Amino acid sequence: MPLRLDSRDPGFAAAFTALVDARREANEDVSRDVTAILKRVRAEGDAALADYTQRFDRHDLNASGWAVTPAETRAALHGISTELRDALELAAARIAAYHEKQKPQDSDGVDAAGVRLGARWSAVDAAGLYVPGGRAAYPSSVLMNAIPAKVAGVERIAIVTPTPGGDINPMVLAAAHIAGIEEVWRVGGAQAIAALAYGTDKIRPVDVITGPGNAWVAEAKRQLYGVVGIDMVAGPSEIVVVADGRNDPEWTAADLLSQSEHDPTSQSILFTDDAAFADAVAQAVERQIPALSTAAVARASWDANGAIILVGDLGEAMPLVDRLAPEHLELAVDDPEPLFARVRHAGSVFLGRMTPEAVGDYVAGPNHVLPTGRRARFSSGLSVLDFMKRTSFLSLTPAAIAAIGPAAVALAKAEGLPAHAASVALRLP
Amino acid sequence: MPLRLDSRDPGFAAAFTALVDARREANEDVSRDVTAILKRVRAEGDAALADYTQRFDRHDLNASGWAVTPAETRAALHGISTELRDALELAAARIAAYHEKQKPQDSDGVDAAGVRLGARWSAVDAAGLYVPGGRAAYPSSVLMNAIPAKVAGVERIAIVTPTPGGDINPMVLAAAHIAGIEEVWRVGGAQAIAALAYGTDKIRPVDVITGPGNAWVAEAKRQLYGVVGIDMVAGPSEIVVVADGRNDPEWTAADLLSQSEHDPTSQSILFTDDAAFADAVAQAVERQIPALSTAAVARASWDANGAIILVGDLGEAMPLVDRLAPEHLELAVDDPEPLFARVRHAGSVFLGRMTPEAVGDYVAGPNHVLPTGRRARFSSGLSVLDFMKRTSFLSLTPAAIAAIGPAAVALAKAEGLPAHAASVALRLP
Known part of the structure; x- marks a missing residue:
């Protein structure tokens, strides 16, 4: 009850x-197991991936294939019913439309002191998307993670997904095809997150990893936060x-x-x-x-x-x-x-x-990847911003540095940083 | 050379x-030390803080004071030279002007299917700001961390800073006063981060922790990411x-x-x-x-x-x-x-x-808290967004659910989630 x-x-x-x-909260045993898995994948690369995948997923990567081919994802889309294909396509179109509005604006302008100030947004080079196997293999999650990355302009998106006993959900592949993803690896668990973060001979590293997973996957993302960006601790x-x-x-x-x-x-x-x-x-x-x-x-x-x-x-x-x-x-x-x-x-x-x-x-249309466990106090659902970063920029004229430079010199000296002060003072008239 | x-x-x-x-990269010894400190502060609260502060900072919190009072921060501002006060105030005004432009726009609209969709941004309730003591006690960092939080609309901002031997940099207090911060705790290190994240009897917990620190502080923030939001791994x-x-x-x-x-x-x-x-x-x-x-x-x-x-x-x-x-x-x-x-x-x-x-x-004006260690591949400088979060929202009419609901039912069934399907199907005409 x-x-x-x-x-x-x-x-x-x-x-x-x-x-x-x-x-x-995170369980200490999971945390220790994950630390060991990350360390071994980092050191041994593909050999460790093959061993863990045989052990946890009963799938022999070297004998039965590391990746799903683009032809297989296309075939999966053609293999599902028209009703489901239409539903996935409606979902994809609505998710794309909602997320398009999240694209941030660059800024660039000159202020009253003659200082040019701005910010420029750009997409990360590569994103990795975790897709669970088994009970929680959801095509909707493929769309919810992949489409914001596509809208952001990410050039390379790689899916990792466990294929227990070699099995893979055709709806997941159909959704990947609709989202325009051609790189799908048959690896899962903490070992897949490690491969995406550190890179292996076969799997090039990515910059951001998103997507739902079990406690091991979530803990691996948490431990690798900083090596890569992650969506959130879910x-x-x-x-x-x-x-x-x-x-x-x-x-x-x-x-x-x-x-x-x-x-x-x-x-x-x-x-x-x-x-x-x-x-x-x-x-x-x-x-x-x-x-x-x-x-x-x-x-x-x-x-x-x-x-x-x-x-x-x-x-x-x-x-x-x-x-x-x-x-x-x-x-x-x-x-x-x-x-x-x-x-x-x-x-x-x-x-x-x-x-x-x-x-x-x-x-x-809004994203279904959302903060859990009271984290809505400080975090937001997955968005285009999770796949982008902002570079601020600044340009000073001689008049501008004459206007604001002396204050920088005074503060640098007060902080005991003389080279900071000199780098400004040398340019003052 | x-x-x-x-x-x-x-x-x-x-x-x-x-x-x-x-x-x-993070050093494993630091990681173990930090884990132990976080655990003890969580379990023992203020007693652990007092003990660590005595040991690491030679400051007796119970005898010599836990907090700096608002009167002391005001006095610090009046105690510095006019040149430095003017420099801090120029800096504060320019930082505020730059960060005002970062405030995100809410969205709210009805699409062609009759679905109302939007997103609403709001500030976190409370932010904690770490200010290093000793060599790296920088008033500029106080402004760079506090002002974006203020611009975001954060109601409570708490500073934690170690005061080795009881000493505190008056410029740091002056900057805190200019930024409008009245809560300043004389604790530092990983133990201060733990106090902000978990809360103690004296220090209420916060939602986001930002600010620079040594390897122990950085590792504490990394380990507590998810319990609170953090600016970044620096x-x-x-x-x-x-x-x-x-x-x-x-x-x-x-x-x-x-x-x-x-x-x-x-x-x-x-x-x-x-x-x-x-x-x-x-x-x-x-x-x-x-x-x-x-x-x-x-x-x-x-x-x-x-x-x-x-x-x-x-x-x-x-x-x-x-x-x-x-x-x-x-x-x-x-x-x-x-x-x-x-x-x-x-x-x-x-x-x-x-x-x-x-x-x-x-x-x-732009923030000086910026991604290091190749993290500009996926992360951005500190901004107003680090102190805010977005709530998406949705409202359907009977006509709107009739238009898009059947696709949701089809996908929920395909994912093997019958209660998802029923919650939509029951509302269809």
Whole structure:
């Protein structure tokens, strides 16, 4: 059974704080394993990749192939149904349109002191995209990671994906083909992240690595942050639904279960001001779970991490939501604007009764790679900016350095840096 | 003596690759020490802070004070010379003006399918700013870190700074006062970063930590990335100067030494197409070093990490510069535009003969916190965006979900996620 809390109960503050603090952290064993894997791939390159891939994925890279060819990705697209192909293409077009608007503007201008100042954005040279194998092999994630990189102007995008027993999801390949990716390596896990960061004989290094993965993949990205750029440290998926009593309990139950079914560690939380609706949703969840092909996962997640929280009014929920800083937030009321205006920390917000979170997972356009584990306090969803960097620039005339140079000389001397001072002072009239 | 290379020599490619690869990395001993410090501060809070501060900084927090008061920072500003106060205020005003232009635009609109889509930027609640003590206690860094946070709209900014033997640089306090910061803690090192990230009884946790520090501070930030946001993994400072033979060798020598004097691990590299100029700069460096109060550091850095590289023409230098992806790049020629157009990877570029890098360290306006160690390949200087995050949002009407919902249902089913499919399908007409 999920947690049930009522904000009017005397123990509420402590119980809610426990819920906030329960967000999970990196496990020390995983961290040690990953350190060892990174070290070995760095030292031994492709030989280490082949060994780990045989051991973890039962795939012999040297016998059965290191890469998926562009012909295979094209064939995969032609092998899926027209309905799915159309759906992927609609999704790709909408994701591209949304992300085009994120492209940053360069700046360049001369100020009153005669100083030319500006900033120029450019794409990274190469990006690596991790695509999980097995249960979480999602073509939608291929589009959500690859399209922002393409829009940014990244020239080389390489996918790494484990192919357990040689198997690879044709929908993933179809999505790669739609996104225009021709470099797909059959390696996964921390060893694939190491290969992308350090490079091997076969796999050239990249500058940025993005994409979801299990705890080993996430820890490898965390450890290699600084050697490469990464999208973020990602944890289990989360949804918070803020709903009044005039929603259909079946809709709300499905929305909650759409996170629960991801993983046993996912979290779904309902805030409502209507006790009867809370009960109705709890019952609808129980009715819906057995019909799901993902019933076991959804059951485990809902029982361990689900919560239904009764509040006096929905406005009271908003500071509590901010403390959770959820990845996904639905505001299922007739007029969500007053509540939305009070949201400070959330990855993505779904406004009104007709906006289920899942529509954002696939086709709406905004990115579905979003900060989890309270990281919406300080980080944002994946965007074009994750694949670009900014170079500032400056140009001074003799008059400009005469105007602002003396202050630089004074500060450099005060900081005890005489060569700094000299480099400016020598140019003063 | 610094390294001397000539691009026409047969061994050049290998020697240059060695120079690129020599960028330094985290030391495993530092990493282990830092892990232990973070763990202890998390478990023991203020008691651990007091113990480490006594041990490393010979400062008894409980006897001599945990914090600098706002009255002390105000007094520090009134205690410095008018020249320095004016210089700090000019710097602050110019930094604020440059960073105001970085504030991102929100977006909100309805597309052809009737889907409302947008993104809203907001500041983090709290930022922590690390200010080194001792040799590298720079008031300019206080301004460069604090002002972007203020411009972003961060409500709480806390400084942590070690005060060895109780000493604190009055210029640092004056800069803090100008930047409007009233919370200054007398703690430093990895233990201060841990306190900011986890919070203690006295120091409330923050969301983002920025600011320069030694190897322990940098490693603490790296290890806590994900618990908090951080500016970047920073390493030793670097400059690359691309100069033709028509520069004053004294100016170029001072520019090179302005990085060398920072730290023995700093790096200064000159590319030129003029062998006589190369010799003249080398001689000017030798003449200037003994006159510097920072002579010992500059000597160590220049001998160990300095380089003068002769190229056939300056255009030939540009792909080499890109491989170094330097923090600072000066293009000291009459018309720098053609060279600048070819730069892909650099933190900040200084155009023309009258733009010494040091003017950018203090008063020009762009940030002096820039990516080092080849990280300009994928990261940018500190900006207002480091203190903000973006929340995407979405709102669908019944017509909009009818238009795009079926594709979401198809993809959710293909990914084996039935609750995702149901949450959309239940709302379709």
